[in-house]
Amino acid sequence: MRALKYAGTPEQRKKLRTQFPDATGLSEAPFHVFVTSCACFLQDYLHFCQLPFEVVLLDDGVSWMAAAQGDPNSPIGMVWEGAMFSKNDH
Numbered sequence: 001m002r003a004l005k006y007a008g009t010p011e012q013r014k015k016l017r018t019q020f021p022d023a024t025g026l027s028e029a030p031f032h033v034f035v036t037s038c039a040c041f042l043q044d045y046l047h048f049c050q051l052p053f054e055v056v057l058l059d060d061g062v063s064w065m066a067a068a069q070g071d072p073n074s075p076i077g078m079v080w081e082g083a084m085f086s087k088n089d090h
Helices: 010-017 038-043 061-070 075-084
Strands: 003-006 033-036
Touching: 003 010, 010 038, 061 075
Parallel strands: 003 033
Antiparallel strands: none
16 A cells, blocks of 8 residues: 655645546555645645545544534534534434
């Protein structure tokens, strides 16, 4: 399994995004996993929404959930309720 480290300046991350179409999930793909920080994920959230992830693992998700419940109108609350958490998943 190969990973793509998604980090750097906005310009560096923009260059890395040119590789997103190569994320086919097939064994010969150049990478199979994205590794990034929460900060980069939030800054480039709309770009990540374009990818058909099979699994998203968010370390520290419990803190996000608490922050979202504490202030549902905050950016974290909106992302959590609108995209990360599905009301259809119990």
